[in-house]
Amino acid sequence: MPDEPLYAGPQRPAAAAPRILVVEDEPRIREIVRAYLAAAGYQVALAADGRRALSVFDEEPPDLVIVDLLLPGLSGEALIRAIRDVSDVPILIASAKRTDDQRIEGFRLGADDYLPKPYNPVELVERVRAILRRTRPAAETARPRSFASGRLQVDPATRQFRVDGREGRLTPTELRLLLALSGMPGAVLDRERLLAIATTGTGDSTRTVDVHVANLRRKLGDDAGDPWAIDTIPDAGYRWIAPLDREPAPPGRGQ
Ligand code: CA
Numbered sequence: 218m219p220d221e222p223l224y225a226g227p228q229r230p231a232a233a234a235p236r237i238l239v240v241e242d243e244p245r246i247r248e249i250v251r252a253y254l255a256a257a258g259y260q261v262a263l264a265a266d267g268r269r270a271l272s273v274f275d276e277e278p279p280d281l282v283i284v285d286l287l288l289p290g291l292s293g294e295a296l297i298r299a300i301r302d303v304s305d306v307p308i309l310i311a312s313a314k315r316t317d318d319q320r321i322e323g324f325r326l327g328a329d330d331y332l333p334k335p336y337n338p339v340e341l342v343e344r345v346r347a348i349l350r351r352t353r354p355a356a357e358t359a360r361p362r363s364f365a366s367g368r369l370q371v372d373p374a375t376r377q378f379r380v381d382g383r384e385g386r387l388t389p390t391e392l393r394l395l396l397a398l399s400g401m402p403g404a405v406l407d408r409e410r411l412l413a414i415a416t417t418g419t420g421d422s423t424r425t426v427d428v429h430v431a432n433l434r435r436k437l438g439d440d441a442g443d444p445w446a447i448d449t450i451p452d453a454g455y456r457w458i459a460p461l462d463r464e465p466a467p468p469g470r471g472q
Pocket of ligand 1: 241242243285286287288
């Protein structure tokens with residue numbers, strides 16, 4: 218994704234929102250973590266390996282780094298060492314469960330916290346909050362921020378939306394789908410990817426995604442045959458087609 222901005226948030230988070238760099242080679246986990254952190258109001262950059270992480274780090278230093286240890290190429294441990302050579306940015310290891318000794322080694326390298334996989338993304342967000350509260354209390358200001366796209370306005374904090382003057386409320390799943398789709402306008406997201414983002418349990422089929430998207434469309438007043446928001450790409454998936462407004466709605470502004 219070379220042309221995307223380094224840090225992106227579907228709901229266009231406040232410029233002051235903390236920046237989180239997620240280093241994770243598993244695409245599904247990356248997307249899930251991105252969706253949850255973005256919904257929590259953080260700016261998120263993704264890196265699939267350590268080298269990419271270091272180049273993001275050099276270009277725009279994050280406020281916190283989430284590191285998977287088992288990475289292709291540069292290991293998570295080597296990445297942490299390289300970061301620690303130049304920065305005391307908080308580091309959260311989110312990686313497969315290991316022995317106590319290996320976990321202790323992670324802390325010795327300078328990690329601030331260690332969350333074993335598989336983890337609940339909600340817990341990951343809570344750990345991020347807790348670390349940032351500790352390390353930069355004045356700056357931990359991430360709040361889900363309302364955003365606008367075309368005729369739609371959404372407040373992720375309350376899941377309330379307004380479209381054409383009509384108001385309603387999204388379910389958490391619908392909100393995650395909406396954030397994922399609108400976060401990559403124009404990009405086709407396939408059902409597997411959307412399923413990973415939309416649900417935390419296993420056993421759901423990709424048909425579930427179609428049902429959630431249909432519900433979302435109904436709430437937004439979007440017509441599958443003539444959509445303004447969500448376009449169906451046969452045999453591929455869905456994409457967001459409404460323009461994103463440059464200036465989101467004001468709540469949360471001024472800090
Ligand atoms: Ca891995």
